[in-house]
Amino acid sequence: xxxxxxxxxxxxxxxVLTDCSTEVKKGDVVVVCGPSGSGKSTxxxxxxxxxxxxxxxxxxxxxxxxAPGTNLxxxxxxxxMVFQHFELFPHLTITDNLSIAQEKVxxxxxxxxxxxxxxxxxxxGLKAHAAKxxxxxxxxxxxxxxxxxxxxxxxxxxxxxxxTSALDPEMxxxxxxxxxxxxxxxxxxxxxxxxxxxxxKVAHRVIFMDQGRIIEDCPKEQFFGDLSQRSDRAQAFxxxxx
Ligand code: ADP
Ligand code: MG
Numbered sequence: 001x002x003x004x005x006x007x008x009x010x011x012x013x014x015x016v017l018t019d020c021s022t023e024v025k026k027g028d029v030v031v032v033c034g035p036s037g038s039g040k041s042t043x044x045x046x047x048x049x050x051x052x053x054x055x056x057x058x059x060x061x062x063x064x065x066x067a068p069g070t071n072l073x074x075x076x077x078x079x080x081m082v083f084q085h086f087e088l089f090p091h092l093t094i095t096d097n098l099s100i101a102q103e104k105v106x107x108x109x110x111x112x113x114x115x116x117x118x119x120x121x122x123x124x125g126l127k128a129h130a131a132k133x134x135x136x137x138x139x140x141x142x143x144x145x146x147x148x149x150x151x152x153x154x155x156x157x158x159x160x161x162x163x164t165s166a167l168d169p170e171m172x173x174x175x176x177x178x179x180x181x182x183x184x185x186x187x188x189x190x191x192x193x194x195x196x197x198x199x200x201k202v203a204h205r206v207i208f209m210d211q212g213r214i215i216e217d218c219p220k221e222q223f224f225g226d227l228s229q230r231s232d233r234a235q236a237f238x239x240x241x242x
Contacts, residue, residue: 001026001157001188002047007056009042016042017053018212024157024190029183031199031220032192034209035237040192043209044159047190048079061156077105080150080158084166086142088134088149094121095130098149106153113152120148124178140171147178158182160191194241200224208234 002024009017017039024030032040045051047058049065049072058065063075088097098117102108108116121127124144126137134142143163150158160179164172176198183189183202193199199206199220206223208216210233216223227235 001028001061002190003059004043004047005057005059007043007046007053007058009046009051009053009055016212017046020056020209020212020214022207022214022217024188026188027186028204029187029189029191029202030205030207031203032190032207032209033194033196033199033237033241034207034215038209039212040209041161042212044081044161044190044192048076048081048159050076050081073105077101077153078156080153080155082143082146082150082158082160082163084162086134086139086146086166088142088146090134092133093130094126094132094134094137094145097134097145098152101149102152116152117148120151121145124148125174138171139167140174143167143171143175144178147175147182151182157188157190160189160193162192162194164193164195196224196238196242208237210234210237 004020004022007017007020008015020043034040042051046053047060060075060079063070092100095114095117098121099110099113102113102116103110118127118130121130124147126141126144129137129141164175167175176195179198180202203220205218206220207214215231216234227238
């Protein structure tokens with residue numbers, strides 16, 4: 001579903017990604033972790049073509065991001081993205097937050113978009129809040145809305161960038177529960193998160209990044225297995241968060 005091939009990226013003269021390669025198969029749940037500044041956000045933004053890269057290629061469902069003539073807006077519309085800070089439209093109701101891209105990007109009718117939005121809102125347990133504005137919801141609720149909004153676009157893959165790290169601790173689980181459900185339903189997911197409980201529960205693979213490189217990329221069982229087999233840097237990182 002996603003093939004990342006020897007991607008390198010620079011911000012000016014600063015190399016933020018170095019020769020990153022990995023594959024995410026349909027139905028795979030891949031957790032990406034690593035220290036702050038290691039390039040995790042940049043890498044997943046590249047997958048969504050939100051950030052350009054100078055070397056290598058990323059192929060999403062057969063479409064090469066770097067090939068000339070690729071319709072990037074179309075590709076983006078098929079890749080769901082959930083950010084750390086929700087990024088809901090503050091001036092729109094929850095209903096409208098869920099409908100707007102369905103109408104404007106996918107050309108769905110207002111009724112169809114609302115219908116779909118309500119179903120997804122129900123699914124994340126927030127149907128009663130449809131008429132509210134984002135500012136009237138808790139962080140955990142806003143993040144569930146953001147997930148529902150991404151799902152409304154019928155994505156072929158979902159990307160998450162630290163979706164729980166801006167939340168108060170008591171709200172983390174309500175968001176992780178939605179993500180676990182999605183994973184168990186077979187959604188293809190690439191999740192930047194330090195929630196190792198989530199990784200242990202549903203990840204198929206864990207990627208560890210450091211200084212713009214993919215240092216480890218292995219099955220979950222291996223990643224959490226014999227820690228002495230991990231790289232020094234992964235061990236140092238894991239010793240801080242486990
Ligand atoms: P992570 O998500 O792992 O914390 P990021 O991908 O956000 O890491 O950032 C990786 C590195 O790239 C950091 O050193 C960060 O300061 C730098 N960086 C991120 N965005 C930009 C930008 N727009 N311009 C310049 N440097 C950036
Ligand atoms: Mg980040």
